[in-house]
Amino acid sequence: MPDRWNRVSASPTNPGSGHGVEALTAEDLFRPAARAAVPLDEKLRQVYYWIVNRAVISPYYDMEFSHGEPLSIGLGDAGATVSLPTQASFSSNVLVPLLTFAVGGRCLLIGGPGRGKTTVAVLMGVLAGTSSSDVRRAVQQGQPQLTISDLVGIPLPRDLVGAESLADIRIAWRDWLGLPVKIIDEYNRIPTKTQSALLTMVAEGYVESHDQMRRTAPDGGVESWFFTANDDAGGGTFPVIHALRDRMDVTVQAAGFNSRFFDELITRVEAGEKPEEHVPAELSFDAAQQSEMRAQIRAVPIPDAVRERLRFFLSHFEFVQHGGRRFEYRTKDVVTTAGGRVGEVIEANSGADLEVDLGAQTRNGLSVRALQTLIMYAKAMAWFRGVDAVELDDVAAVLPFVLRGKLLPNATHPRFDVGAERELSTDTVSWLADLFAQSCRQYDALGRDADDEVAALLREFDGGLDGLPALEASRRVTAVEAQLRRIATVGKLYGRDFDDVIALKYLHQRYTAYVRWQEMRG
Amino acid sequence: MNRIPVQLANVSAPFPPAELPDLSAVGLDTALAAESVQAAHGDPLLFSRALAAGIEHDPASVTDRERALDLVAIAAWRAGALGLRVDALTRLESLDSAEQRLAAAAALGVGVDVLDEFRRRQRSDRFWWPGRADQRGYVLATGGFRGLGGAWIRPPERVEPLRDDGAFAFLVAGVWWRLDSDVWGARLSLLPEPPTTAEQRDDGVTVVIGPDTHLAWVHVREQG
Numbered sequence: 001m002p003d004r005w006n007r008v009s010a011s012p013t014n015p016g017s018g019h020g021v022e023a024l025t026a027e028d029l030f031r032p033a034a035r036a037a038v039p040l041d042e043k044l045r046q047v048y049y050w051i052v053n054r055a056v057i058s059p060y061y062d063m064e065f066s067h068g069e070p071l072s073i074g075l076g077d078a079g080a081t082v083s084l085p086t087q088a089s090f091s092s093n094v095l096v097p098l099l100t101f102a103v104g105g106r107c108l109l110i111g112g113p114g115r116g117k118t119t120v121a122v123l124m125g126v127l128a129g130t131s132s133s134d135v136r137r138a139v140q141q142g143q144p145q146l147t148i149s150d151l152v153g154i155p156l157p158r159d160l161v162g163a164e165s166l167a168d169i170r171i172a173w174r175d176w177l178g179l180p181v182k183i184i185d186e187y188n189r190i191p192t193k194t195q196s197a198l199l200t201m202v203a204e205g206y207v208e209s210h211d212q213m214r215r216t217a218p219d220g221g222v223e224s225w226f227f228t229a230n231d232d233a234g235g236g237t238f239p240v241i242h243a244l245r246d247r248m249d250v251t252v253q254a255a256g257f258n259s260r261f262f263d264e265l266i267t268r269v270e271a272g273e274k275p276e277e278h279v280p281a282e283l284s285f286d287a288a289q290q291s292e293m294r295a296q297i298r299a300v301p302i303p304d305a306v307r308e309r310l311r312f313f314l315s316h317f318e319f320v321q322h323g324g325r326r327f328e329y330r331t332k333d334v335v336t337t338a339g340g341r342v343g344e345v346i347e348a349n350s351g352a353d354l355e356v357d358l359g360a361q362t363r364n365g366l367s368v369r370a371l372q373t374l375i376m377y378a379k380a381m382a383w384f385r386g387v388d389a390v391e392l393d394d395v396a397a398v399l400p401f402v403l404r405g406k407l408l409p410n411a412t413h414p415r416f417d418v419g420a421e422r423e424l425s426t427d428t429v430s431w432l433a434d435l436f437a438q439s440c441r442q443y444d445a446l447g448r449d450a451d452d453e454v455a456a457l458l459r460e461f462d463g464g465l466d467g468l469p470a471l472e473a474s475r476r477v478t479a480v481e482a483q484l485r486r487i488a489t490v491g492k493l494y495g496r497d498f499d500d501v502i503a504l505k506y507l508h509q510r511y512t513a514y515v516r517w518q519e520m521r522g
Numbered sequence: 523m524n525r526i527p528v529q530l531a532n533v534s535a536p537f538p539p540a541e542l543p544d545l546s547a548v549g550l551d552t553a554l555a556a557e558s559v560q561a562a563h564g565d566p567l568l569f570s571r572a573l574a575a576g577i578e579h580d581p582a583s584v585t586d587r588e589r590a591l592d593l594v595a596i597a598a599w600r601a602g603a604l605g606l607r608v609d610a611l612t613r614l615e616s617l618d619s620a621e622q623r624l625a626a627a628a629a630l631g632v633g634v635d636v637l638d639e640f641r642r643r644q645r646s647d648r649f650w651w652p653g654r655a656d657q658r659g660y661v662l663a664t665g666g667f668r669g670l671g672g673a674w675i676r677p678p679e680r681v682e683p684l685r686d687d688g689a690f691a692f693l694v695a696g697v698w699w700r701l702d703s704d705v706w707g708a709r710l711s712l713l714p715e716p717p718t719t720a721e722q723r724d725d726g727v728t729v730v731i732g733p734d735t736h737l738a739w740v741h742v743r744e745q746g
Contacts, residue, residue, distance in 0.1 A: 020686055021702045021709060024605035026595035026613075029558040030550055068696035071675050084668065084675045086695045 040285075040293045041383055044102060047127060047283050048384075051094050055123060055275035056116055057264055060255045061089040062429075063397045065385070088385070092429075096252040096401050097124055097226065099380040101181065102293050104222035105373070106202060106247055108187075108405075110232045111254030118185055120254075121226035122276045125181035128224075129284045132276040135183070138176035142186035144237050148197045152177065152207045152214075166211035177207060177216050180223050180290065187227045187244075188236025199244045221287040222294050232405060249373045251404040253429070300379040302390045305449075310374075310395060312448060312496060313439040316358040317407065318365035319498035321349040327501065332364050343412035354414060358439055359495040361431075363410040370406045377402055392440070400432035407432065453483050454500045461507055470518040477511045480504050527666045527673075527737065529602065530657045531705055532568065536631030540574030545594075548587040555594055563709045564603030572597035576629030580621040589622065596629045602707030604688075607648075614641050648688050648704040649727065649742045659741050664701055664708045665692065667736040673699070673710050674736050681729045681738060682719035690729050691717040692738060701729075703740060 038046070052058050064070065065087035072083045093109070093116075100107035101124045109117040118139065125135030140151060153173040163169045176182060184190075190198065201207045202225055205217045217223040229236060232251060257265070285293065302310075322345050323330040332342045342363040346354075354360045374395070381394040409416060409424075409431060416425040424431040443449075457480060465473070484504050487497050542552050552573070556566040576583070576593040583589035592613045599610035614637075617623050627634040636652045643650040649661045666672020680693040684700065691713060692699045698713040726743035 019711075020689065020700070021604045023608055024562060024598075024603070025609040026591040026598070026606070029555040029562075029594060029598060029606075031558075032554055071695070086675055086697055 040289060040296060041386055043283070043285075044098065044293070044384055045386075048090070048095060048098055050280065050283060051098070051120075051123060051275075052091055055279075056094060056120060057257065057261045058091045058094055058116075058255050059258050059261065060091045060093065061085070063090040063092050063095060065089050065393050065397070091255065092252050092401060093255045094120065095384070096250050096398075097121065099377055099384065099398070100124070100226070100250060101127060101224050102290075102384070103249075103297055103376050103380050104224050104290070104294055105249040105376070106225040106227070108227045108229060108232070108248040108251040109254055110229050110251060112230060115254035115256065117228040117254045118183070119275065121181075121183045121185075121228065123279065124224065124226060125179065125183060126276050126279045127284055128180040128290065129286055130179055130181065132274070132279070135179075135181070135276065138179055139183045139185050140176065142184060142189035144189060144191060146190050146194050148194050148209070151194055151197060152209050155210050169210045169212065171209050171212045171214070173207075173214050177201075177214060178218065180218050180221055180287065181226065182216070182223065183226045183228075185228050186230065186236070188229045188231075188238060188240050190238060192238055192241060195238070195241050195244050199241065199247065202244065202247045218287055222290040245405060246367070246369065248405065250377065250398070250401045252401050297376070297380045297383045300383050300390055301388075302375065302379070306378075306390055306392055306395060308448065308452075308455075309392060309440055309443050312443045313436060314366050314371060315499040316439060316495040317362050319359055319493075319495040320345050321493060330498065332362075336364065343410050346410060347412060353492060356442075357492075357494050358435060358442070361410055361413050361415055361435060363408050366403070366407060370403060374399060374402045396433065396436055399436050400429040403432050404428050407435075453486070454503055457483065457507055458503060461510065465510070465514050468514065470515055473511050473515050473518070477508060477515065480508045480511065484508075525666065525737070526670055527662070527664050527708065529662045529706060529708065530660055531631070531651050531653060534653075537568070537571035537575050540571045542570040543574050543577045543584070545584060545590050547585055548590050550587070550590055550594070552594075555598070559598045559601050559603045562598070562603035562605050564598055564601040564606075564707060566601070569597050569601035569603075572600045572629045572631065575631070576625040578625075579628045580625030582621065583625065589625075592617070592622065593625055593629050596626055600630050600706050604702055604704060604707045604709060607704060611641070611644060644705075647725070647742070649740065651705045654705075654742065655744070659743055661705060661740045661742060662703060662708050663737040663739050664703070664710060665694070665699075665736055665738045672736055677733055677736050678731045678738050681731055682717065683722060684717055685720045690738075691719060692731075701738070708740075 064083060064085040066083075066085045067087060070083040070085045072081050074081050097107050097109065097120050099105075107121075109120060111117055122132065122135050122139065125138070126132050130138075140146075151174070153171050155169045155171050159169045184198065187195070187198070197207070201216050205223070206213050206215050208214075227248065229240075318331050318333070320330060320332045320335060320342060323332060323342075324334045332345075335342050335345050346360045346363075377398040378390050378395045381398050382390040385394065387394070405428075409428065411425065415421050424434070457476070460476065484501065487493075487501060487504075490497070542556060545552050552570075556569055559569045560566045573593055576597060577590075580589060580593070583593055595606050595610040595613050599606040614626055617626055623637055624634050627637045630637075630640065632640055632652055640651070654661060665674045665678060668675050674694045676695045678692040678694045682691045683689070684691055686702070688701075688703045690701045690703075692701065698716055700711050700713050700717065702709045702711075728741050728743070730739040730741055
């Protein structure tokens, strides 16, 4: 086997903690024990560097991390800049699938033909300990004639003839259903009915045929899904059903080929090699390691400072003025489910400042599922980087890939129609990254770290109502009403105010109900 | 002009190409040792060649475990694994035979006639080797532009000595880095917080930085 495939980062893939050099003796060089105990996060970093340095020719570093401002260099006369990050930065088209493998998620890889989407997915399968030939064989090729039976298996013909009830019919399940990594190629070429069967597998973790059920996740293990498609804009032989599209935790674009690496490509063609056939054995994860890896990721804490900014970010998007009459119904979802157009409703709100109102840039709000995914991937990013807690940079790095296809741009917003900003109408990832950056700037400008009266009222309520004197409860009702009046004094209403008003109404209800109960008790 | 990090002692190819020696007769897995050298930030190729050069001058080391370990320690240190420095210097002090001295000098890539001077000077000057004067006192360059395979995206702004010998702290683009170094090796690592610096020592060692280079050069002024 050519040596070039076998080089795994032996030195720590993080630049170290700066504690000097540990003294060694000649005997120490012959002890393999230290090598064997590679922590799982270090092992995942080794995998990442093996893939980008050996397997997939991907010199793109678009997930950037920097302490302070990175060096930026303007290029050309059309506003292009390249930035040189100060910290280790990563290729999204490799790292996002790898994080999906680590958390047991679902990743949609998009891009034109021949850009390595399937290769990346197959590498994930091999990392889970399946042989490369089995992974390749288990790839489900989307095509217009793909039936549910093709996908899941068929009932045994003998049982079909002899069975007296559905329960007597055994199913010859397809082997791929039990693999820890499942790959569906060109999923937008699969007929709608078969997509629905796929949805059950992806969403619920089981498959059903003739009243028989089979779980798709390995026992107690982690399963991850990789889908590929040539586009993300509704193209393909069949439209992807919304519920299935919404199950994609992350969406990432395959990168193009860099001509400076042409020699390596020639070498591979001449040698007839495929990277998935050369994954070093020490880089694969068994089921126990995958479970442990996911548990470690879930345990990464999210500090309050990061939570507050995330909370602020997600508050922008649900509200739309004139979306309904009752205050609670002034949401984009109310407009959409009634067949209305959110863009038109936003345009009709002549009083809003579209520059300030970040919610006006989207035509929908964020689902709870999307938020759960964002939390999980931000933790995975922090864990992968080897930091103790999620940092704002971790959230910023994964957010565009999680929200792509979920937080949809409002094409009628001036942002997508003015000057250089027009680029954002096709570059969803940059738009989402910028949306988060804008939100963080607003958070700072509003001084939310120091002044968040609604958060203070909610904290007060979290102390519980047990034993609360009626007088104190009445005082809090007054405080809630005062806060509502304070919001009312500001002429314009934004998404963040909507969430605050709803939360204040909730507090008002809880306290007034408590006061009434106290009065009834005498 | 150099644009990438370098140990000047390695510039003139100090060892001929050689396969990794086989020491299985004395129960030593040299392939494993080469991997360990790499993990200790040394160069496994240089380790192979240095070890082969040493063994060539002391064939008895192939069947004598302690003699083999002497050469392994010296070759690993010579390959840039800084952690082996103390062990290698200790072993250099206790060489018994002429063959061992010859082998040790060969593994270091220095003439046997300067071995004693090398041992003596290394006790107080970790950056000394016989060719240093020819390099006008320069020993190594560290850092380098990331775009060319180095570590830094901007030239270093400040350099401060640290308490440990051969250790310095660099402020680069708002981030502090630590350098551990000696004549054969250098290792950069990120510092999680600003370092506690030491007083300038009067040992002639300085680190040269400039606004137009991403490299930092370690230079030693010969003591009068």
